[in-house]
Amino acid sequence: MTDLLASWLLLFGAAFILIAAVGAVRLPDVLCRSHAVAKASTLGIFSMLLGLWLELGTEAVGLKIILAILFQVTTIPAAGHLVSLLAKQKDLPRWRPAPRQAPPPTSGPSRPA
Amino acid sequence: MKALALNLVLATLWLLLGRSRTTADFFIGFVVGFAGLSAFSAVLDTGDYPRRVWALIRFIAGFLREFFLANLSVARRVLFGSNATLQPDFLTYDVAGLTRGEILVLSYCITLTPGTTTVQISDDFRTLTLHALDASDPDAVRRGIDERLRHPLLRLTR
Numbered sequence: 001m002t003d004l005l006a007s008w009l010l011l012f013g014a015a016f017i018l019i020a021a022v023g024a025v026r027l028p029d030v031l032c033r034s035h036a037v038a039k040a041s042t043l044g045i046f047s048m049l050l051g052l053w054l055e056l057g058t059e060a061v062g063l064k065i066i067l068a069i070l071f072q073v074t075t076i077p078a079a080g081h082l083v084s085l086l087a088k089q090k091d092l093p094r095w096r097p098a099p100r101q102a103p104p105p106t107s108g109p110s111r112p113a
Numbered sequence: 114m115k116a117l118a119l120n121l122v123l124a125t126l127w128l129l130l131g132r133s134r135t136t137a138d139f140f141i142g143f144v145v146g147f148a149g150l151s152a153f154s155a156v157l158d159t160g161d162y163p164r165r166v167w168a169l170i171r172f173i174a175g176f177l178r179e180f181f182l183a184n185l186s187v188a189r190r191v192l193f194g195s196n197a198t199l200q201p202d203f204l205t206y207d208v209a210g211l212t213r214g215e216i217l218v219l220s221y222c223i224t225l226t227p228g229t230t231t232v233q234i235s236d237d238f239r240t241l242t243l244h245a246l247d248a249s250d251p252d253a254v255r256r257g258i259d260e261r262l263r264h265p266l267l268r269l270t271r
Binding site: 040063097 | 135136137180181183184187188190191192196197199200201203220221224225228230231232233242244246
């Protein structure tokens with residue numbers, strides 16, 4: 001039972017890390033990518049470590065893995081925040097939806113923030 | 114603060130009186146001690162400690178739910194959505210009345226909940242700049258943050 005739950009958690013976490021990677025490829029600009037990477041990889045690592053904790057049992061590892069989860073979950077969003085802050089300050093090119101609002105259809109850095 | 118110390122003392126006593134001493138026993142002792150403290154809160158002068166603990170549990174539960182939903186929506190967006198439906202833009206969120214610790218927790222939670230990430234905290238700690246994947250209705254985004262994160266957080270800290 002515990003094995004099964006642990007395997008599902010590991011699989012689930014791996015799937016979300018894969019989603020983070022796919023998001024980093026598919027989404028159009030730095031700021032949108034930071035959404036996918038910050039959220040999906042946090043949940044991915046969270047559930048993979050939880051699965052590891054279930055698999056090893058509390059006698060072997062105690063609360064160390066819980067501490068590891070806590071550190072991961074607090075640092076990944078901070079890193080995502082720094083990346084997007086830098087993208088804003090450096091004024092990196094932002095992707096704009098093409099129709100409706102912008103009459104000149106330039107695809108590059110259309111509007112400074 | 115005094116009530117928290119009392120609760121820790123009760124948990125330690127439980128640990129010393131019990132037969133086994135594991136991490137789980139400590140937490141059982143903590144929960145039993147908390148039940149005792151909230152039952153006798155009038156005589157023990159616990160202040161608003163029981164209320165704050167409940168607010169903390171509610172905040173964490175609500176946050177985990179939002180976090181999970183955020184991931185499902187990101188997964189759907191990444192795997193099935195097309196980029197043409199995105200409307201990414203910056204928006205500002207007013208945090209004028211909050212202390213710095215509250216702003217820290219709030220901005221962290223905003224990053225992990227659906228559709229928004231924190232980009233910048235202004236130097237005077239009065240506004241947050243957010244980036245939303247769907248910024249077609251900024252007021253709805255702000256209302257959502259108010260309801261789901263800000264009010265539970267303020268119930269916890271005030």
